[in-house]
Amino acid sequence: MDSATIARAVELLRAGRLVALPTETVYGLGADAANPEAVARIFAAKGRPADHPLIVHLPGAAWLEQWAREIPPLAWELAEDFWPGPLTLILKRAPGVPDAVTGGQDTVGVRVPAHPLALQLLRAFAASEPAPGTGKPGGGLAAPSANRFGRISPTSAEHVRAELGDAVDFVLDGGACPVGIESTILDLSRGPDFPPRLLRPGAITPEMILRTTGVEVEVAGKAATTDAPRVSGSLSAHYAPRTPLRLLAASEVDAAIGEAARAGRSIAVLRRLPEAGQTAELLSLHTRWLPADAEGFARELYAALREVDALGVSLILAEAVPAAGEWAAVADRLRRAACGAGA
Template sequence: MSLEYDLAVKLLQSGELVAFPTETVYGLGADAANPDAVARIFAAKGRPANHPVIVHLAGAGQLDQWARDIPPVAWELAEAFWPGPLTLILKRAPAVPLAVTGGQDTVGVRVPAHPVALDLLRAYAEAGGGRGGLCGIAAPSANRFGRISPTDAAHVRDELGDAVALVLDGGRCPVGIESTIIDLSNDNGPLRLLRPGHITPEQIRGVVGVAPESPGLRKPQQGTPRVSGSLDAHYAPRTPMRVVDTAQLRETLAALSAAGKRFGLLVYSSPDSSASAHSLRQMPNDPEGYARELYAALRDLDAAGNELIVVERIPESPAWAAVNDRLRRAACGAGNS
């Protein structure tokens, strides 16, 4: 695959877009030091210009290029969780374009754990990186803004087509939902959880001795940086979607069948009334397995010609927090074209 990496690096350095897999979802990559290249990301996704994008690095050794006044806790978290699905929000270095940060004085950075992403980032750095020698690739999810994130190369090609110069195929993403985002930009303030993900507050507590605060994931406090995936409506199918408690599922499905509705069903238990669904996706009953398959399942149900997607409500325990966050936002945005 070395020839593909060489091509990807040349395309990035010339301002083109390259999609690549991470352990979370596929990213739509551009030279993070080139505002014109970053603008291509926003144009391809239909993304508002004031929404920041995360910068992906080959290693923590590049952190000083992108952030300033880096607190000791950032290095502790980087050592513990990088490469991995953890994004740190830090004060941006002067050279970081405002196009990357959505006009803010903070920047989100992470080191992905996928071997294809790491090989690309290392090849990019070895080739001198982008403008000004900065070695970072800006890469939000490789899908239209607000829609279901891609966890397979085919999802990227289907949704973005010729807007992407190259798609590096690394197979299905093993985590399946976006990274945990922790805000460390508040001087002497507490760690703040801005987006739940695979890495949990308890895991963070195990490293730094304190769990991050959650300043209202739906309504962030004043002064909280804008971050990816924080809108109420996000990760959404075009088909309307309804989340239903397990106890009400049989009754709901019977009513839909009686009304002649064509519906898809996403369940993690085994309701005996599921046969009435036009299309069915049986999900794993553990949070990691469910997260890994969630977006692909929603895409399948969205493409199946359903009038409605019915989702069995999952547990509200901390272990399911990240998946619940994605389902809530998906339901809020579903059906909006």
């Protein structure tokens, strides 16, 4: 991206305006995270509940201590292993971090995105910091997904423009997002005597963290998490199309298609890689085939959901995926999409 475009984006951010930016996961709706008035514009544009915390995006791990305190050694190890990348760490917030960012909690979510355009913007923004002594943390952009709250996350600049329109002052177009689903969220706020806790699955899996650090991650649902911080994307209904969506086992999809046909319902179908011998009747439907591998499926999922949601059908049938391992994050997004669909 040319320097004049980045300079214009930084100018707008410094003025408290909103700039949509690409990350490796999804497009974010960026604002100066140290400016409560700017952060409030994010909530207004998205229709996001005020107590729902945001993730602060940083240009590098060197800025971490401006936003967090009591940082355990594991956080630095994870930053070394996975930043830049799709891993958000939940830590104790540093003094001066606005309540608007944390949802009033004593924790803050931080990450360093792996998209080159996001890093270019973040570094330019950090370089434009005012003189020290303001008492505010610096270099951070709050950047939740650039869509209406609870709806399908955007993975292209076109998605952002179509959904938010004039609510965004500037959109940086970095092409399609290569990961396609939101970051893994890992809670380290309980201190070094407790294991890290997975609050949202993503492309960085507990197995990957175990391999690189030797530390086992506590997975939400397998242990009590009533004391867990509120984090982005943790509501039961999220990432959802406006069209009702039914999530079905692969063995149930064909029967559901036949049932809908007999009832005269217009439907669309999301399925994994087509199987040999698929009938012409089924192929004539609004069927969106997704890659058979977890990485490819995740990359295309939100764009596919937007495509079928725009068809005007009465129902979307989606084939379920495995719930564990590398598929856990995709299964999580499909489950939440089905809960929120049609709302």
